Amino acid sequence: MEQLALFFALLFLTVLGFILGKGRAVALSGHSDQPLHSRLPYYGLYTALWCGLPSLIIMAGWMIFEPQIAEMLVASQLRDSNASITPDQLSLYINDVVNLASGGILSREPDAALLSAADNYSLFRQISYFAMAVVAIAFSLLALFTSLKKINPALRARNQVEKVVSIIMMISSLIAILTTVGIVFSLIFETLRFFDKVPFFDFLFGTHWSPQTALRSDQVGGSGSFGAIPLFAGTMLITFICMVVAIPVGLLSAIYMSEYAGKKFRAFAKPVLEVLAGIPTVVYGFFAALTVAPFFRESGTLLGLSVSSESALAAGMVMGIMIIPFISSLSDDVMNSVPQSLRDASYAMGATKSETITKVIIPAALPGIVGAVLLAMSRAIGETMIVVMAAGLAANLTANPLEAVTTVTVQIVTLLVGDQEFDSAKTLAAFALGLLLFVVTLVMNVVALRVVRKYREKYD
Amino acid sequence: MSYAMDMQNYTTQSETATSEPKIMARDVNVFYGPSQALKSIQLDIGANEVTSLIGPSGCGKSTFLRCLNRMNDVIENCTVEGRISLDGVDLYNSGLDPVLLRARVGMVFQKPNPFPKSIFDNIAYGPRLHGTVSNKDELDERVEKSLRRAGLWDEVKDRLDKPGTGLSGGQQQRLCIARAIAINPEVILMDEPCSALDPIATAKIEELIDELRERFTIVIVTHSMQQAARVSQKTAFFHLGELVEVGETDRLFTSPQDDRTQGYITGRFG
Numbered sequence A: 001m002e003q004l005a006l007f008f009a010l011l012f013l014t015v016l017g018f019i020l021g022k023g024r025a026v027a028l029s030g031h032s033d034q035p036l037h038s039r040l041p042y043y044g045l046y047t048a049l050w051c052g053l054p055s056l057i058i059m060a061g062w063m064i065f066e067p068q069i070a071e072m073l074v075a076s077q078l079r080d081s082n083a084s085i086t087p088d089q090l091s092l093y094i095n096d097v098v099n100l101a102s103g104g105i106l107s108r109e110p111d112a113a114l115l116s117a118a119d120n121y122s123l124f125r126q127i128s129y130f131a132m133a134v135v136a137i138a139f140s141l142l143a144l145f146t147s148l149k150k151i152n153p154a155l156r157a158r159n160q161v162e163k164v165v166s167i168i169m170m171i172s173s174l175i176a177i178l179t180t181v182g183i184v185f186s187l188i189f190e191t192l193r194f195f196d197k198v199p200f201f202d203f204l205f206g207t208h209w210s211p212q213t214a215l216r217s218d219q220v221g222g223s224g225s226f227g228a229i230p231l232f233a234g235t236m237l238i239t240f241i242c243m244v245v246a247i248p249v250g251l252l253s254a255i256y257m258s259e260y261a262g263k264k265f266r267a268f269a270k271p272v273l274e275v276l277a278g279i280p281t282v283v284y285g286f287f288a289a290l291t292v293a294p295f296f297r298e299s300g301t302l303l304g305l306s307v308s309s310e311s312a313l314a315a316g317m318v319m320g321i322m323i324i325p326f327i328s329s330l331s332d333d334v335m336n337s338v339p340q341s342l343r344d345a346s347y348a349m350g351a352t353k354s355e356t357i358t359k360v361i362i363p364a365a366l367p368g369i370v371g372a373v374l375l376a377m378s379r380a381i382g383e384t385m386i387v388v389m390a391a392g393l394a395a396n397l398t399a400n401p402l403e404a405v406t407t408v409t410v411q412i413v414t415l416l417v418g419d420q421e422f423d424s425a426k427t428l429a430a431f432a433l434g435l436l437l438f439v440v441t442l443v444m445n446v447v448a449l450r451v452v453r454k455y456r457e458k459y460d
Numbered sequence B: 001m002s003y004a005m006d007m008q009n010y011t012t013q014s015e016t017a018t019s020e021p022k023i024m025a026r027d028v029n030v031f032y033g034p035s036q037a038l039k040s041i042q043l044d045i046g047a048n049e050v051t052s053l054i055g056p057s058g059c060g061k062s063t064f065l066r067c068l069n070r071m072n073d074v075i076e077n078c079t080v081e082g083r084i085s086l087d088g089v090d091l092y093n094s095g096l097d098p099v100l101l102r103a104r105v106g107m108v109f110q111k112p113n114p115f116p117k118s119i120f121d122n123i124a125y126g127p128r129l130h131g132t133v134s135n136k137d138e139l140d141e142r143v144e145k146s147l148r149r150a151g152l153w154d155e156v157k158d159r160l161d162k163p164g165t166g167l168s169g170g171q172q173q174r175l176c177i178a179r180a181i182a183i184n185p186e187v188i189l190m191d192e193p194c195s196a197l198d199p200i201a202t203a204k205i206e207e208l209i210d211e212l213r214e215r216f217t218i219v220i221v222t223h224s225m226q227q228a229a230r231v232s233q234k235t236a237f238f239h240l241g242e243l244v245e246v247g248e249t250d251r252l253f254t255s256p257q258d259d260r261t262q263g264y265i266t267g268r269f270g
């Protein structure tokens, strides 16, 4: 709450800085005979940035480090009074102090020492907060005056503002990159821990998946086997079914839209098709589980086939429908970008429309189409929700689409649902699966992007 | 009216060469939506000669050219009225399939537009399409002959499997000409085939056009009056959608009968 007030105070000073800075530049441009280096708003931004940014950085730094300093103070007081305390007890005690000060739940009855420590602690926090507010506002005011003073016609305000802005943009992109790198590294480290417990080749080439392990040594439980083959086989089976549905339908509709449909139909159909991609996958999931899967089971019984109520077929088909817009929309774009001059060349050779499409347009667009298919495929491999709901959990190693199968993503979900010890092989297996999946889709994406880029170069 | 005089002029002279014009256009009007691009064009194109169409930009030269192989059909709101015939057969009203027509009337475009396929496949496209060759040897032979006729064989014979898009602009244009003659058309239409080329490549193509004249009837659109004078026997001058004057190239350039032609070729407008 108080932080918010401080924040608004700083915001006010920043806006004030903008107005004053710009005003000063206006005044200068009226009086001095030397032309201003930059346009007027840049002087305002220059002052505003000086007013706002450094104080914000001070505040952020303060908020990060201040609680730790406060806790260190409590700890040193405690060590002074009781030298024999263990680190565990110490951290518990500090926790209690912090909780007492902020009105949380304690692990013990508060005694006099605890109460006085909590008082000390909250006093320190108050003082420190007050100090922070004073420092930040003082700095902001100081910056306001010095930067106003600095404004003169020769000041390169635009260059400085642009530099700051570009640094801010660089930091933003760094955040995105570092997050990705962080995720990948945490995956790698946890996977390495997993391979301490389960041999690498057992994981990669084992054909039996049953991740139940005993939590305690005296417990009776599955010995736990972590062969990932059935999971990848299930993923492949479902992806295959999905692509069998999505590629023909997607491609044919792309050809229709880009070559045959009128402009009006295309303007209407394309966005509608893209809505398919916007439907949440959960919705597809229960559509698959509640409508499609029972339908397959019943029609299977009519034909004398035994179809399990959760089948790879149902999940794959529904997923295929979900993927259609990826393929049709991207392929339509690539086919549309095949230059008209190539079509003209083909027609002028006496080719019919369908000959032109099959012999010129599709070959020319093929790299792009392949790219679209690969992108759609990596999307299908990573899809979870539909499979959780419609394909089941049984890790069967089968090629029969009528049986229940499970996929990598589904198993990751089930491994992590419920109470788990974090360092059990069962939990760590999720990281290994995740890493493997990541590698597979990464390779596919890289290939897809390469292919697409190669295609671009040809016509640009 | 100068036009009538020219027609007489034309008839007397072409009677010595061929009795019947290859292509006859009568009262041709072309509209793009509501706006008229060509107004009542009458033009005869003699067999085995080069006819060049000249005129300021936007006067309808390309539009007329596209009427001759019905490439206007591809343009959405384009309507063609009047009679155009090839060897006496009406192109638009006799139930002639435009696909078959285009196999007889080839076209080379302003910008080289080779397919993103190999050089060989570019040339083989037409023959394969129309099934005019029965085996691989014949196809090879056809490709070589077309490339030779287009004067490109020596430059590309070692790289037939390389993409046609990797050739230079002038080579690409000759590749497109080779592609057009590979289907043995009777007429070749060329829409400013040299406008993207340097003088040397242009000279090569002009030489080529002169050779091709023996076998094919050629109609060429050009912005260069020197080019029209060099390669063509007949020249037609278009202005604002009208055919102003047509006649022997030499005669048209030395003593134009219409003021507009005079103005255009002396560079007063256009």
Ligand SMILES: Nc1ncnc2c1ncn2[C@@H]1O[C@H](COP(=O)(O)OP(=O)(O)OP(=O)(O)O)[C@@H](O)[C@H]1O
Residues within 6 Å of the ligand: B032, B037, B055, B056, B057, B058, B059, B060, B061, B062, B063, B064, B075
């Ligand atoms: N696809 C089209 N849709 C509508 N109008 C068109 C179309 N193509 C050409 N036109 C119009 O028809 C007229 C004749 O065009 P055309 O392309 O035949 O001219 P041109 O003589 O070939 O000119 P240039 O020498 O610049 O190539 C122009 O006014 C042009 O704007």
Ligand SMILES: [Mg+2]
Residues within 6 Å of the ligand: B061, B062, B063, B191
């Ligand atoms: Mg033109």
